[in-house]
Amino acid sequence: MEPRGNCMHYIFNAPAERPARRLRKEVYGDRRDGAVYCYDDTIILAINVALAARRPLLVAGPSGSGKSSMARHIAATLKWRYIEHVVTSRTQAQDLLWWNDTVRRLSDAQTKAGVKQDYAYIEPGALWWAFSPDTAARRGRDSGLKDDEKAHPPYEGTEADPCAPAVVLIDEIDKADPDVPNSLLVPLGSFTFRVAPVGSTITPEAAEPPLIIITTNEERELPPAFRRRCIELRITPPSQERLRRIAMAHFGSTAKVKSLCDKALGLIERKQDGREISTAQFLDAIRACLGLDVEARSDDAQKVMEAAWDFLNTQGA
Numbered sequence: 001m002e003p004r005g006n007c008m009h010y011i012f013n014a015p016a017e018r019p020a021r022r023l024r025k026e027v028y029g030d031r032r033d034g035a036v037y038c039y040d041d042t043i044i045l046a047i048n049v050a051l052a053a054r055r056p057l058l059v060a061g062p063s064g065s066g067k068s069s070m071a072r073h074i075a076a077t078l079k080w081r082y083i084e085h086v087v088t089s090r091t092q093a094q095d096l097l098w099w100n101d102t103v104r105r106l107s108d109a110q111t112k113a114g115v116k117q118d119y120a121y122i123e124p125g126a127l128w129w130a131f132s133p134d135t136a137a138r139r140g141r142d143s144g145l146k147d148d149e150k151a152h153p154p155y156e157g158t159e160a161d162p163c164a165p166a167v168v169l170i171d172e173i174d175k176a177d178p179d180v181p182n183s184l185l186v187p188l189g190s191f192t193f194r195v196a197p198v199g200s201t202i203t204p205e206a207a208e209p210p211l212i213i214i215t216t217n218e219e220r221e222l223p224p225a226f227r228r229r230c231i232e233l234r235i236t237p238p239s240q241e242r243l244r245r246i247a248m249a250h251f252g253s254t255a256k257v258k259s260l261c262d263k264a265l266g267l268i269e270r271k272q273d274g275r276e277i278s279t280a281q282f283l284d285a286i287r288a289c290l291g292l293d294v295e296a297r298s299d300d301a302q303k304v305m306e307a308a309w310d311f312l313n314t315q316g317a
Contacts, residue, residue: 288307
């Protein structure tokens with residue numbers, strides 16, 4: 001731990017921000033590779049409180065505010081494993097723990113070899129991989145699995161030590177049925193759960209428990225009991241200065257990028273009509289201008305930015 005301020009020792013310290021020297025290698029769609037994230041003091045404090053209290057970090061904010069990319073960047077900074085589960089309306093709480101691969105079982109039933117033993121169809125969920133990667137790979141069995149029967153970790157290809165603690169992203173939990181958060185109270189609070197088919201109780205293997213980051217767009221109210229178990233962080237609309245920092249971290253600090261930022265921020269002030277522009281939308285506009293080789297002082301820059309933000313959309317930008 002490194003000192004921060006006069007008396008507080010932070011577990012997580014954000015790396016120093018440096019503007020990209022050149023346009024970073026293109027990433028199609030929303031950036032989720034953890035290569036870039038710009039923190040502020042409120043975010044850093046919330047991360048450290050969650051780590052020290054060993055509680056999930058519930059990150060609330062509108063879509064496009066960078067909630068998901070923060071989780072992967074924290075994992076890369078700490079050199080921890082990174083695991084994510086994107087929630088849908090069909091997600092059940094058990095999906096994050098373990099689930100039965102009934103499709104594979106049905107497929108095996110139609111082959112000459114036939115159906116395997118029950119444990120072979122148990123698939124570990126994100127929290128199982130986070131808590132106990134060794135038992136997850138063995139599907140909860142003590143022994144007797146061949147290599148081709150083992151489960152494959154979802155974090156393969158990352159640079160983290162496979163025995164390191166984990167950062168888990170549970171993305172957009174507000175899309176799930178309200179009973180999902182309540183059903184996760186025990187696993188998230190005690191870092192333990194039971195896999196009944198193999199009679200195994202799963203507990204953390206690493207010296208440090210995982211940091212669980214849960215995001216919500218607040219499209220649905222979360223249960224009060226669930227919120228009380230979390231450290232809450234609200235991502236507020238970024239200031240103009242923070243938007244500049246983020247854009248330069250992605251695209252560099254060239255004169256052209258700075259001029260495009262000035263143009264975009266001036267356009268927002270004149271035309272947003274009280275509506276907020278998300279970080280993702282701001283980056284889209286700068287990226288589009290750079291990709292089309294548009295100069296900030298040209299009329300085309302405003303046309304590109306307005307097209308990116310669709311100011312005429314009555315539902316808001």
